[in-house]
Amino acid sequence: xxxxxxxxxxxxxxxxxxxxxxxxxxxxxxxxxxxxxxxxxxxxxxxxxxxxxxxxxxxxxxxxxxxxxxxxxxxxxxxxxxxxxxxxxxxxxxxxxxxxxxxxxxxxxxxxxxxxxxxxxxxxxxxxxxxxxxxxxxxxxxxxxxxxxxxxxxxxxxxxxxxxxxxxxxxxxxxxxxxxxxxxxxxxxxxxxxxxxxxxxxxxxxxxxxxxxxxxxxxxxxxxxxxxxxxxxxxxxxxxxxxxxxxxxxxxxxxxxxxxxxxxxxxxxxxxxxxxxxxxxxxxxxxxxxxxxxxxxxxxxxxxxxxxxxxxxxxxxxxxxxxxxxxxxxxxxxxxxxxxxxxxxxxxxxxxxxxxxxxxxxxxxxxxxxxxxxxxxxxxxxxxxxxxxxxxxxxxxxxxxxxxxxxxxxxxxxxxxxxxxxxxxxxxxxxxxxxxxxxxxxxxxxxxxxxxxxxxxxxxxxxxxxxxxxxxxxxxxxxxxxxxxxxxxxxxxxxxxxxxxxxxxxxxxxxxxxxxxxxxxxxxxxxxxxxxxxxxxxxxxxxxxxxxxxxxxxxxxxxxxxxxxxxxxxxxxxxxxxxxxxxxxxxxxxxxxxxxxxxxxxxxxxxx
Ligand SMILES: [Zn+2]
Ligand SMILES: [Zn+2]
Numbered sequence: 001x002x003x004x005x006x007x008x009x010x011x012x013x014x015x016x017x018x019x020x021x022x023x024x025x026x027x028x029x030x031x032x033x034x035x036x037x038x039x040x041x042x043x044x045x046x047x048x049x050x051x052x053x054x055x056x057x058x059x060x061x062x063x064x065x066x067x068x069x070x071x072x073x074x075x076x077x078x079x080x081x082x083x084x085x086x087x088x089x090x091x092x093x094x095x096x097x098x099x100x101x102x103x104x105x106x107x108x109x110x111x112x113x114x115x116x117x118x119x120x121x122x123x124x125x126x127x128x129x130x131x132x133x134x135x136x137x138x139x140x141x142x143x144x145x146x147x148x149x150x151x152x153x154x155x156x157x158x159x160x161x162x163x164x165x166x167x168x169x170x171x172x173x174x175x176x177x178x179x180x181x182x183x184x185x186x187x188x189x190x191x192x193x194x195x196x197x198x199x200x201x202x203x204x205x206x207x208x209x210x211x212x213x214x215x216x217x218x219x220x221x222x223x224x225x226x227x228x229x230x231x232x233x234x235x236x237x238x239x240x241x242x243x244x245x246x247x248x249x250x251x252x253x254x255x256x257x258x259x260x261x262x263x264x265x266x267x268x269x270x271x272x273x274x275x276x277x278x279x280x281x282x283x284x285x286x287x288x289x290x291x292x293x294x295x296x297x298x299x300x301x302x303x304x305x306x307x308x309x310x311x312x313x314x315x316x317x318x319x320x321x322x323x324x325x326x327x328x329x330x331x332x333x334x335x336x337x338x339x340x341x342x343x344x345x346x347x348x349x350x351x352x353x354x355x356x357x358x359x360x361x362x363x364x365x366x367x368x369x370x371x372x373x374x375x376x377x378x379x380x381x382x383x384x385x386x387x388x389x390x391x392x393x394x395x396x397x398x399x400x401x402x403x404x405x406x407x408x409x410x411x412x413x414x415x416x417x418x419x420x421x422x423x424x425x426x427x428x429x430x431x432x433x434x435x436x437x438x439x440x441x442x443x444x445x446x447x448x449x450x451x452x453x454x455x456x457x458x459x460x461x462x463x464x465x466x467x468x469x470x471x472x473x474x475x476x477x478x479x480x481x482x483x484x485x486x487x488x489x490x491x492x493x494x495x496x497x498x499x500x501x502x503x504x505x506x507x508x509x510x511x512x513x514x515x516x517x518x519x520x521x522x523x524x525x526x527x528x529x530x531x532x533x534x535x536x537x538x539x540x541x542x543x544x545x546x547x548x549x550x551x552x553x554x555x556x557x558x559x560x561x562x563x564x565x566x567x568x569x570x571x572x573x574x575x576x577x578x579x580x581x582x583x584x585x586x587x588x589x590x591x592x593x594x595x596x597x598x599x600x601x602x603x604x605x606x607x608x
Contacts, residue, residue, distance in 0.1 A: 075176070078488045091165045125185070165178050
């Protein structure tokens with residue numbers, strides 16, 4: 001007789017929840033724990049890990065079918081729809097998969113759901129590569145080349161998928177991904193970009209190289225021209241690995257309308273996925289695809305549950321930071337005797353400086369040294385940045401550390417040689433060393449880059465420029481957050497409407513006794529669906545209330561909202577907020593006057 005195992009749904013549910021909290025835990029570890037319990041309760045037999053995994057994925061798949069019937073959208077961020085401020089695309093090279101013999105390459109249940117279908121991606125890659133010969137390296141900035149992170153290393157030969165390229169929104173929702181097979185080539189972000197044409201900004205790691213490449217490609221492949229409409233920027237966490245001029249031109253911080261886009265949220269996702277990689281690297285292709293989708297959906301669900309808190313605390317933080325930043329800007333202006341008009345001029349100066357070339361070098365030799373010094377400096381910064389982000393593979397880590405030491409030595413040699421040149425400002429070796437050892441890689445401006453026409457050096461101007469940009473972005477961020485809160489409310493409202501329509505349609509069918517139920521269901525099944533829909537409706541309404549209550553609390557200083565006082569219970573954090581306010585009445589007044597949020601249309605109607 002064949003042995004059969006019955007799994008309780010609740011067990012799968014627990015496993016699913018556990019995988020979201022502890023993505024590195026394997027199925028084997030979980031079933032070992034179950035075996036332990038079997039023993040403890042005096043039963044016999046073992047839980048088969050393979051059978052458990054298979055059944056679990058089937059269970060998850062059935063759930064996702066049910067979710068589709070309820071019109072849930074697990075890979076959509078409610079705060080970003082319909083209008084998205086920014087999407088970040090980034091490669092995660094920890095999500096590789098080991099090659100194993102005799103493994104079926106069958107697609108999983110979720111092929112093409114979160115991870116795009118390989119065939120679709122590869123035909124796009126072929127098309128792009130056929131149109132424009134690819135540039136040598138993706139991870140480069142300025143005249144320097146940085147290949148450490150992108151080269152398909154020897155180790156990669158033992159791998160099938162080399163990693164995953166993912167698209168993430170400002171709130172850390174996982175939106176879409178694809179498998180990488182040939183290192184981090186530009187065609188991958190381009191493929192993902194196609195999916196998010198409505199986003200205002202696309203943030204990535206090497207924008208300065210990607211944009212010219214995209215231009216070239218869309219000249220040949222005209223159907224890709226719309227991709228140029230999006231505004232490009234460097235994601236904040238990658239900006240460190242670029243040279244100073246590049247940072248000024250491309251950093252998200254310096255783009256009007258970007259708000260304080262994409263910071264720690266993307267890093268959080270990255271570290272979550274890296275933890276997932278601990279188990280997915282040993283899986284078969286189909287199981288990996290499915291598990292990664294389960295992880296993505298679980299992650300998004302968690303994000304969605306906390307979205308109202310995330311948005312409102314972000315708003316609160318932004319208001320506070322904005323006040324601080326404005327104050328420091330004023331202080332800095334005073335210190336440098338810089339009037340508002342002068343500040344405007346300095347902003348222009350800095351931008352001009354960033355897009356200008358260097359001052360003419362005294363000789364060809366000198367120019368050569370300059371290029372090599374700049375390149376070495378950026379290269380060291382990039383390697384350090386890489387180490388900071390990828391800290392799991394020890395061998396590689398060591399190699400790169402050695403490389404950094406080597407490059408540092410050549411950099412200092414080159415600087416010494418440069419300083420021996422007859423005419424030309426010498427480089428301050430001490431400050432270079434200091435800047436390199438600094439964790440928060442400061443911007444380096446070389447003597448030949450300086451452009452000192454009015455007695456103020458460019459570094460001082462840039463300091464004020466940076467601060468002003470921060471103030472401007474924080475101001476935008478407030479507006480963006482209000483809009484996102486509204487979009488989130490509207491999304492919930494739309495979801496309620498959808499569920500209600502579905503309910504009405506099915507109920508009508510049952511009432512009239514017509515035999516054509518939606519989805520080709522039987523009457524029994526339709527009744528089941530009705531109860532699921534009712535449950536979802538209840539859940540959505542509850543969510544609406546919590547969200548509206550939270551947002552109302554945080555946006556309270558705005559007069560538009562005062563009239564609309566609901567009878568909802570105060571939430572805990574709101575109480576915290578009000579008690580803080582009592583302590584410091586002066587601050588409270590200041591916040592009240594400073595928060596001038598323009599609400600474009602009636603929030604009151606959306607909130608209820
Ligand atoms: Zn979002
Ligand atoms: Zn760059």
